[in-house]
Amino acid sequence: MRKVIGLLIFLSALIVTNLSADEMFQAVDPKDATLVKTDSSKEFCNVCGMHLTKFYKTSHATEFKNGHKEQYCSLHCQAQIEEDHADKIKNIQVVDTNSLKFIDAKNAIYVVGSSKPGTMTPVSKYAFSTKEEAVKFQKEFGGEIHTFDESLDMAKKALIKENNAIDEKRVPMAIKGKKAFETMCDTKQTKDFNSVGEAKQYLIDNNVCKNLNPQMMQAVAIYLYNPALASDKSKMIEVPSEAKCPVCGMYVSKYPKWVAQIKINDGHVHYFDGVKDMMKFYFEPAKYEHKHNNDQISEINVTDYYTLESTDGKKAFYVIGSNVYGPMGEELIPFKDEDQAKKFMADHFGKRILKFEEIKKEFLF
Structure with a gap:
């Protein structure tokens, strides 16, 4: 008591x-x-x-x-x-x-x-x-x-x-x-x-x-x-407190506004402290000691910058080159809505808006 x-x-x-x-x-x-x-x-x-x-x-x-x-x-x-x-x-x-x-x-x-x-x-x-x-x-x-x-x-x-x-x-x-x-x-x-x-x-x-x-x-x-x-936590990506980013090793739950995740068909989930690390993993999972290929991915989710809601990563719009930095420095900033991405790019000196399929390894700084 x-x-x-x-x-x-x-x-x-x-x-x-x-x-x-x-x-x-x-x-x-x-x-x-x-x-x-x-x-x-x-x-x-x-x-x-x-x-x-x-x-x-x-x-x-x-x-x-x-x-x-x-x-x-x-x-x-x-x-x-x-x-x-x-x-x-x-x-x-x-x-x-x-x-x-x-x-x-x-x-x-x-x-x-x-x-x-x-x-x-x-x-x-x-x-x-x-x-x-x-x-x-x-x-x-x-x-x-x-x-x-x-x-x-x-x-x-x-x-x-x-x-x-x-x-x-x-x-x-x-x-x-x-x-x-x-x-x-x-x-x-x-x-x-x-x-x-x-x-x-x-x-x-x-x-x-x-x-x-x-x-x-x-x-x-x-x-x-x-x-x-x-924010409404029911609409955010839920991260276990012990989850670490497989790319940088940081605890992902410490950075809720930057969380991204990749779900595998077998039920396994990878959590990342930003889209940049998620994409590094997406392009080269073997580099981070994981053997699955992209055909085995069931979902990719990112956190919308303004609403902090979970957003389909393959349908999101990403601003690169802005003056807003994430836990790992320069970042791809995700948005569910393209108009919001344009507004952010204008406000924060972004260089370009990319769709998921337009992201290349050379854009990962």
Whole structure:
């Protein structure tokens, strides 16, 4: 029961942007917060986009080997960066819950699972500069004592489950964000983003939207990061979480707006993180350790760029040479409707529209 209550608390916090320091344990007065960034994203987490002073007591700051610094609202978001960029990290700091100063995360003592709310997780994680302070906090609020490495490992293992829960909670925000983006923003100014925070910074730096309050700006950023959240999932290509692209090896479910699939007569399905990789496979399946030929293909489906709906790949229209990039860089952008393909080509400097049978190996960059 306690874990269920914790999950509800942390999910509710994802859509709250104006709580005062008295209403939320993690929050502090802005004058007491140390923000390590100096650009337009300095006040929000680069992963989830949440306000850093409102979730300050769980904040982590990372310095990368190239000297760049980022700040994250939680160990959950820090773990996300560790998963993708561990080899680029120089050092990590964490806010000491008592002093509100940054300390070396490697030397910090964490209390995991206390009765205080977690940030981006139902299992709270608060750091302390000494074991004595951690034990004192533990006696009052419960939880277990752990090192940074132990706490980070727990955060990494929980990422998939927690991100799925977060995505479910973000659906109504994404739907609102979609409406706001289409009515109050320059829809020609868009691209793919690696995080909500990255999308939010892009919106600010490029003045994409007019007269958006902070909560609606967050909603638009959530939509742009993962437009699939605002789409009818029953019309999208469903991808198993463990499915990897046979061409590049990436997990396809991470890129729902780019999914393509090839179904074989024997029931086997190949999933791809873009049309480009799908076509590479289509032309040379043996190169990727598959022996079937194209006569054994029962279906080819791609994701329409605007609607995100599953579309017959052999009937779709593909724009090449645009300024919109997919997970693997330059991409063939698919559309169910030729007029939409023409509109996209005009808006994004596309060079040509191809039908499926017109795609050649030499067009695959």
